[in-house]
Amino acid sequence: MVQAKTWILTKHFDGLPKESDFVLKVEELPELKDGEVLLEALFLSVDPYMRPFSAFRMKEGDVMIGTQVAKVIQSKNPAFPVGSHVVGRSGWRTHSVSDGTDLVPVMPEWPQDVSLSMALGVIGMPGLTALFGIEEVLGLKKGETLLVNAAAGAVGSVVGQIAKIKGCKVVGSAGSDAKVAYLKELGFDEAFNYKTVGSLEEALRTASPEGYDCFFENVGGPYSSVALQQMKNLGRIAVCGSISTYNDSTPQTGPYPQFLMIMKQLKMEGFMQSRWEHKHPESLKRLMGWLKEGKLQSREHVTKGFENMPAAFIGILQGENIGKAIVTV
Amino acid sequence: MVQAKTWILTKHFDGLPKESDFVLKVEELPELKDGEVLLEALFLSVDPYMRPFSAFRMKEGDVMIGTQVAKVIQSKNPAFPVGSHVVGRSGWRTHSVSDGTDLVPVMPEWPQDVSLSMALGVIGMPGLTALFGIEEVLGLKKGETLLVNAAAGAVGSVVGQIAKIKGCKVVGSAGSDAKVAYLKELGFDEAFNYKTVGSLEEALRTASPEGYDCFFENVGGPYSSVALQQMKNLGRIAVCGSISTYNDSTPQTGPYPQFLMIMKQLKMEGFMQSRWEHKHPESLKRLMGWLKEGKLQSREHVTKGFENMPAAFIGILQGENIGKAIVTV
Numbered sequence: 001m002v003q004a005k006t007w008i009l010t011k012h013f014d015g016l017p018k019e020s021d022f023v024l025k026v027e028e029l030p031e032l033k034d035g036e037v038l039l040e041a042l043f044l045s046v047d048p049y050m051r052p053f054s055a056f057r058m059k060e061g062d063v064m065i066g067t068q069v070a071k072v073i074q075s076k077n078p079a080f081p082v083g084s085h086v087v088g089r090s091g092w093r094t095h096s097v098s099d100g101t102d103l104v105p106v107m108p109e110w111p112q113d114v115s116l117s118m119a120l121g122v123i124g125m126p127g128l129t130a131l132f133g134i135e136e137v138l139g140l141k142k143g144e145t146l147l148v149n150a151a152a153g154a155v156g157s158v159v160g161q162i163a164k165i166k167g168c169k170v171v172g173s174a175g176s177d178a179k180v181a182y183l184k185e186l187g188f189d190e191a192f193n194y195k196t197v198g199s200l201e202e203a204l205r206t207a208s209p210e211g212y213d214c215f216f217e218n219v220g221g222p223y224s225s226v227a228l229q230q231m232k233n234l235g236r237i238a239v240c241g242s243i244s245t246y247n248d249s250t251p252q253t254g255p256y257p258q259f260l261m262i263m264k265q266l267k268m269e270g271f272m273q274s275r276w277e278h279k280h281p282e283s284l285k286r287l288m289g290w291l292k293e294g295k296l297q298s299r300e301h302v303t304k305g306f307e308n309m310p311a312a313f314i315g316i317l318q319g320e321n322i323g324k325a326i327v328t329v
Numbered sequence: 330m331v332q333a334k335t336w337i338l339t340k341h342f343d344g345l346p347k348e349s350d351f352v353l354k355v356e357e358l359p360e361l362k363d364g365e366v367l368l369e370a371l372f373l374s375v376d377p378y379m380r381p382f383s384a385f386r387m388k389e390g391d392v393m394i395g396t397q398v399a400k401v402i403q404s405k406n407p408a409f410p411v412g413s414h415v416v417g418r419s420g421w422r423t424h425s426v427s428d429g430t431d432l433v434p435v436m437p438e439w440p441q442d443v444s445l446s447m448a449l450g451v452i453g454m455p456g457l458t459a460l461f462g463i464e465e466v467l468g469l470k471k472g473e474t475l476l477v478n479a480a481a482g483a484v485g486s487v488v489g490q491i492a493k494i495k496g497c498k499v500v501g502s503a504g505s506d507a508k509v510a511y512l513k514e515l516g517f518d519e520a521f522n523y524k525t526v527g528s529l530e531e532a533l534r535t536a537s538p539e540g541y542d543c544f545f546e547n548v549g550g551p552y553s554s555v556a557l558q559q560m561k562n563l564g565r566i567a568v569c570g571s572i573s574t575y576n577d578s579t580p581q582t583g584p585y586p587q588f589l590m591i592m593k594q595l596k597m598e599g600f601m602q603s604r605w606e607h608k609h610p611e612s613l614k615r616l617m618g619w620l621k622e623g624k625l626q627s628r629e630h631v632t633k634g635f636e637n638m639p640a641a642f643i644g645i646l647q648g649e650n651i652g653k654a655i656v657t658v
Contacts, residue, residue: 255581265604272594
C-alpha cells in the first residue's frame with residue numbers, strides 16, 4: 001500500500017493565501033486497476049493562476065490543483081511504462097494513481113543535460129504561454145517594440161527572450177533590482193523596477209518614447225491603465241495574467257479603457273495556452289531547440305521539500321521568485 | 330461676397346455641453362482661388378464623437394468639427410463642378426470655401442428617391458462604422474448571437490440590421506420604449522429598455538441564456554462590465570463608442586476587465602471606420618444595395634435650422650434621437 005502526501009485547501013483564500021488555508025493529509029492509494037499507473041512526483045509547479053482558479057475550480061477539502069513532473073513507478077498502462085516520465089495534472093500530491101487521461105509523456109528525446117523540471121517551465125506551460133501569446137495573439141513582427149511586465153517571472157522572462165529572437169526591442173518591468181539585473185542579463189533592451197521608478201508613466205515613456213506596438217500583460221490593475229496610454233495606434237495587448245488583482249477581496253477599479261481603445265484603435269485579447277493544444281508538440285520542440293542553442297535561458301527558483309509547497313506558493317504571489325518557481329519533493 | 334454662419338466652440342465642454350459653450354458667428358468668405366470651390370451646406374451631421382474629439386482636436390474659438398452634405402455653388406476646381414454634391418469635413422458652417430482635399434463627392438448614381446442626407450447616415454460614416462465593425466473587427470458569422478447597445482442610434486440600428494442580413498440572432502438595448510419598439514420593427518430578435526429592466530445582467534441573460542458571441546459596444550462604462558460577464562468563451566467585442574463616459578468631468582471607474590478576459594479568452598478591439606478608407610466606395614455600394622432592396626431601413630431624427638445645431642447636438646448626448654440625427658439648414 002502506497003501512501004501519498006497531499007496538500008488540501010481547507011478554506012477558500014481571502015486576500016493573500018495563508019499557510020493556515022492548507023492542511024497536509026496522508027492518503028492510502030488503492031491497488032492499480034487495468035489501464036492505471038502509479039506516479040511519484042519529482043518536481044511540482046506553483047503558479048500564479050492557482051490563486052484565482054482555486055475559487056472557480058475547487059471546493060474546500062479538495063487537493064490543490066497543479067501540475068507536476070512525475071516518474072511512473074508502477075504501470076498497468078502500456079502507454080506509460082515504468083521508469084518513464086510524465087507531466088500530470090495531479091495536484092499537490094507526492095504520489096498519485098492515474099488512468100492516463102490527465103498525463104502527457106515528457107517530450108521524446110529529452111536531453112540528458114536539461115533538467116526535467118523545465119517541463120514545468122520554459123519547455124512547458126509557461127514557455128508555451130509566452131510563445132502563443134507572441135505568435136498567436138500579438139503576431140509580433142520584427143522591428144516592433146514590446147512591453148512585458150512581471151518580466152522576470154516564469155512567463156515574462158521567456159516572452160522577452162522570444163521577442164529578442166524575433167528581432168524586436170524589448171522593455172521589461174519587474175519588482176526588484178535583482179530582477180532588473182536578470183532582465184539585462186537576458187538581453188532586454190530596457191528594464192526598470194516599477195516599485196522604485198516614481199512615475200510608471202515616465203519610466204515607460206523614457207524606455208520607449210515612441211510608444212509600444214505590443215504589450216504582454218501579466219499584471220493587470222493600475223499598471224494596465226498606465227501602459228495602455230503608452231501604446232501606439234493599432235497597438236496589440238495579449239492579456240496573460242492579472243497578478244496584481246488576484247488577492248483582491250473586493251475588485252479594484254480603474255478608468256474604463258473603452259474610449260482610449262477607440263482613440264488608439266487598440267486590440268486586447270485574453271488567452272490561455274490550452275487553446276492551441278494541437279500545436280504543443282511542435283512548439284515544445286522549438287522551445288527546446290532555442291534552449292539548446294543558448295538563445296533561451298532559464299532560471300529556476302527552487303524550494304526544497306513537499307512540506308514547503310504553501311510557502312512556495314505564497315512566495316510567488318509576493319514576487320519572491322526570479323524565473324520559474326519549482327518545488328522538489 | 331458670401332456670408333457664412335458658423336458655430337464656434339467658445340469654451341471646452343465640462344460635463345454635458347451647454348448652449349452657452351457655443352456662439353454663432355458670421356464670417357465673410359474670400360473670393361475663390363484656382364482649385365477652390367464654394368459650398369452651401371444642405372444637411373449637417375451631429376454625432377456623439379464630437380463630444381470627446383472636441384477636447385483633442387479643437388481649441389476654444391475654433392469652428393465646431395463635423396461633416397455635412399453640401400452643394401457646390403461656385404467652382405474653380407474641375408473635380409467638383411457647380412451643382413454637384415459632396416460630403417465635406419467642413420465643420421458647423423452654412424457656407425465654406427474648400428480646396429477639395431477634405432471633400433468626397435457623393436456616391437455616383439445616387440438614386441433620386443434616396444435623400445442625400447443619408448450620405449451622413451446609413452450610406453455614410455455611421456453605416457460604414459457598422460459594416461466594418463461587423464466584418465473587419467468582429468468577423469461575425471452566420472448563426473452567432475450579437476449584442477448591440479445604443480441600438481436605436483445611427484450606428485446601432487444599422488449594426489442590428491446587417492447582423493440580421495448575415496443570419497445572426499440580434500439582441501439590442503436602448504433607452505426608451507419607443508426605441509425598443511423601433512428595434513422590433515427593424516427585426517431585432519430581442520430588445521429591451523436598459524433604463525427600466527431593473528437588472529441589466531438579468532435582461533442580457535434572459536435575451537440570450539447561452540451568452541453572446543459578439544458585442545458591438547457603443548456605450549462603455551458600467552454597461553460594458555456587465556455585458557463582458559455575459560460573453561461566451563472566445564467572444565469578440567468591437568468597441569465603437571463609449572457614450573456613457575463622454576460627459577465625465579472625472580473619469581468613471583469600474584472593475585478591471587483583464588481577469589475576465591483571460592478566463593473567457595475575450596478579444597476586445599477599438600476601431601474607427603477611417604482605418605478602412607480604401608474600402609469605402611465598395612462598402613457604400615453594398616449599403617446602398619441593401620437599402621434599395623429594403624433589407625436596411627433608415628430613420629432620421631431631423632432638426633430644422635442651422636441655429637439649432639447646439640440643441641441638436643446636446644439632444645443626441647441625452648439620447649433624444651431615434652436613428653441618425655441630422656440638421657437641415
